[in-house]
Amino acid sequence: MNDNLAGCSLADVLERLEKGRIGHQAAMEWLNIESLNDLVEIMHANGRLMPGHQPLKVSAATRALLKAIWEPHPTGY
C-alpha cells in the first residue's frame, strides 16, 4: 500500500492518505509525528478527511439558519 513518498509535497501526502493510497503509518513517518490525533488534526486543518470518514452531514436548513442568525464578534469569536 505504501507508495514511494520521496519528493512528495505535504499536499500530495495528505491527498494520498485521504484517498487511501497510503496508510496512517506511512503518512505519520513522512510527517515525523507519532500521534494519530496529530495526524487527524493535520488532515482536518488542511481540509482533508481521514480515509473512510464521512463529513458531518449538516442539512441545508441548519447551515442557512446558523448563517442567518450568527454575528461573529469583531474580536474573533
Place this chain on the structure above:
Amino acid sequence: MARKHVDIAVIIPDASPVLTLARIGRIDLLGSFAVPIQMVDQVHYEVTKPENDPLGAVADGLRRLHNRLEIVETSVGVGFQIRKARDPSTKSSNLGEIAIDEYATELAHTTGPGFVPLVLFEDPDVLKLRIAQLKDVHLLNTTAWLLTLHREGLLPDGLALVEAINAQRKTPMVPFEKAALTKKIRSTWLRRSFDR
C-alpha cells in the same frame, strides 16, 4: 436579496449546553447569536445555583450576555421560589423539564407560523419534551452547532472547541441535528423566510 421577516429564538431547554460551554470557558459564544436566547427561569436557577456554580462563573458568563439572554418567567419557576422561601429544603428535581413544557405550551398557543424555535440542547430526554415537538422546531446539539459554524467559516476554532468538549467527556458528543419541517432538502420555513 430582500428577506422576509422571520422570528427566530434560540431556546436552551436544559442546563447541559450552558454547563458544557462553561467548562471550556466559552459561554461568550452565545453572545454571537443575533437573535434572542431564551431560558426558562427554573433552568437558569439550576445552572446558577451555588451547588452547581460554586465560583459564580456560569452566572457571570450569562450576565455578560446582557439583554441577549431572556430569562422566561414561568409559573413553575415562580412557584418554586415561593415554596423555597417558605422551606429552603424544597427540592427542584425535574422542575426544569416541567417549566420548559409550560413555556412550550405557551409558545404553541401564542406564536405565529413565522416563528422558528432553535432548540440548543444536549440531554436526549429533551427530545421527549413538548419543546421538541413544536411546529417548525429546529433541534441542534452543542457539537453540531459548533461544527456547522466551523464548516461555514463562521467559527475558525470550532473544531478545537469540540475537541476540548470531548476531552472532558467519557464518550464524544455525537453531533445531532433535526431540521425544521422539510420538503425534500429545503425546509418550508427556509423558503418562507429567506426566499431560497
